[in-house]
Amino acid sequence: MSSQDVLNSATTLASYNVLLQVTFRVLTFLLxxxxxxxxxxxxxxxxxxxxxxxxxxxxxxxxxxxRRACLSVKTEHNWRQIINLLWLTVPLGLLWAFALSSVWLYLLEAPDPLTVPHYGPAVALFGLSAIQELLCEPLWVLAQAHMFVRLKVVAESLAMVARCLLTVLLMVSVPQLGLYVFCTAQLLYTGCLVLCYTAYFLHFLGSPAAKRMTFPFHCIGDLLPSVGNGEPVVNWKLARLTWSFFKQSFLKQILTEGERYVMTFLNVLNFGDQGVYDIVNNLGSMVARFVFLPIEESFYVFFAKVLERGQEIRQQRNDDVAMAAEVLECLLKLVMVIGLIITVFGYSYSNLALDIYGGSLLSSGTGPSLLRCYCGYVLLLAVNGVTECFTFAVMSREEVDRYNMMMLALSVSFLVLSYFLTWFLGSVGFILANCLNMGLRITHSLFYIYHYFLDSSWVPLRGLLPSPALLLALGLSAAITIFSESTLCCDGGWLLRLAHVAVGGACLLGVLITILLAETRLVHFILTRLLTCRSGKES
Structure with a gap:
């Protein structure tokens, strides 16, 4: 597969993933x-x-x-050994589920059984759902590696719709079940994922399409773990890379879910405040999850396939480097522009959004301040997603190991900052701690990218610099919408609120027009990729 084909497939995959994440977040939002x-x-x-x-x-x-190790190999590899390695996720998941469920049951403070009954069985059922999802992991990696772009969006969309429908049905008909409602829906979700992936490969394996693309397996039995003739059970070089990524992923999980670990293990917020924080956090992270995360996941595959891991830039093919640099610059510009728009307009419309969504339960207290801070955090999330997806795709195993040490320091500092800032500032302290740690991660990635391209003529970090015209338009929009909020929202009636929304819409339209006129290279990149996706689907 050529570099251009990989780029086209990665872009198509990103588009489908965006659609998937939009569907997921909208359904979760409504639920x-x-x-x-x-x-x-x-x-x-x-x-x-x-x-x-x-x-x-x-x-x-x-x-x-x-996932990271098995999708980062550019050269041809033995899929039998990879499948054997991927099946290790199931026993590993059993060990983690047993260990962590024991912690959740016996070491953490349990909720009041009168307010939240059935906590013990719910812990066991959520652990079981995690193991159930791991059963389709080899199929997921195969689908991603061979760019089966529609499978993921169809499988996860069906699973999400089924979970939401069952949750609503049970909540309306038998609300006394409490936690059992959510446990049943979670098990249905992971079961649907396994069923969809299994059904797809049962149909695909042995089909004419599989034969045309010389798919490495011919029947579903080939996807079970087995021993080859005279070859190791697994690729030990890939296993060592997996171990390096495992140490990194352990730390990354602490950073990603750090505030929940602090809430869970240190009891800095009660369960009610945790619920409000989580709702506001989900609302604030919608764009980050359904736009930035799919871009990061899809273009990680692109960079990993186009550039050789651990090789200096002068050892790479010139055309591949040029394409990677151009894509990286445009991606940085894209997420920077989206992040700035969210930060500017989110500040003035957080209070109104929470009032419409959850009433005074969310719009009173710290809710608006929390969402405003999160809008600024989204900008950092946007930049970090793209910079880390590039650095992780090109780092050597030794560089990954060194980065693990920095992640360890970040993890410790994040937990300490979260604990103390939350005691002083409440739930807003979680967002501020995240911002500080995200800034440090971005700084590391920027230094790595700068030195990676230092001996070449490409400067992809220019994508972080929006045009002066766009910055001016965003600054004027911020001033106008802040004034509009103070005069029109949110103590007045619906007419004043609609006027406030109309002011924001006019400002946003002005910003979009400025982007079309001042960011022509970015617009061309987006249109070109969209046309490529469309022509690829039509063919």
Whole structure:
């Protein structure tokens, strides 16, 4: 597969992933708005923070390192050994689920059984759902490596819709089940994922399409672990790379879910406050999850396939380096522009958004301040996602190991900062601690990218500099919308609120027009990639 083909496939994959994440966040958004009216905020805190943290920790620690290692090999490799390696995620998941479930049951403070009953069985069922999802991990890696771009979006969309429908149905019909409602829906979600991936490969293997692309397996039995003739069970070089990524992923998980670990293990917030924080956090992270995360995941595959890991730039093919530099610069410009727009307009519309979404439960107290801080944090998330996806794709195993030491220091500092800032500032302290740590991670990635391209004529970090015209438009929009909020929102009636929204819409339109006129290279990149995706689907 040529570099251009890889870029086209990665862009198509990013588009589908954006669609998937949009669907997921919209469904979660509507489901949270619905549950706010049927269950207590304490139960929301237990489900969305405590139990979801157990599930994501088991899944992440069991599979993330395997995914990164197995998708980062550019040369031809033995898929039999890779499948054997990937099946190790299941016993690893069993160990993590047993260990962490024991911690959740016996070491952490349990919620009041009168307010949140059935906590013990819920812990076991969420751990079981994590193990169930790991059963399709070899199929997921195969699909990603061979650019089956539609499979992921279809499988996860069906699973999400099924989970949301079952949650609403059970909550309306048998609300007394409490945590069992969410446990049943979670098991249905992971079961649907396994079923969709299995059904797809049952249909695909042995088909004419598989034969045309010389797919490495011919029947579903080939995807089970087995021993080859006279060859090692696994690729030990890849296994060592997996171990390096495992140490990194362990630390990355602490950074990614750090505030939930602090809330869970240090009890700095009660379950009700945890529920409110999680809802505001999900609302603030919608764009980060359904735009920035798919871009990071998809273009990590692109950079890993186009550039040789651990090789200096002068040892790479000139055309590959040129394409990677251009894509990196445009991606940085894209996420920078989106992040600045979210920061500017999110500041003035946080209060109104929370009031519409959850009423006074969210718009009173620290909710608006928390969401405003998160809008600024989104800008850092945007930049970090792209810079780290490039650095992780080109780092050598030794550089990954050295970066693990820095991640360890960041993890410790983040936990300490989160603990103390939360005691003094409440839930806003979580966001500030995240901002400080994200800034340090960005700084490291920027230095790495700068030195990586230092001996070449490409300067992809120019993508971090928006045009002066765009900065002026954003500055004027910020001043106008802040004034509009102070005069029109949010103590008045709906007419004044609509006027405030109209002012923001006019300012946003002005910013978009400025982008079209001043950021022509970025616009050309987006249109070119969209046209490539469309022509690829039509063909």
């Amino acid at each position: 949270n708005a619905f549950t706010l009216r049927y269950v207590s905020k304490e139960l929301i805190g237990v489900v969305n923070v405590r139990l979801t943290l157990l599930y994501t920790t088991v899944v992440f620690l069991s599979r993330e390192a395997f």
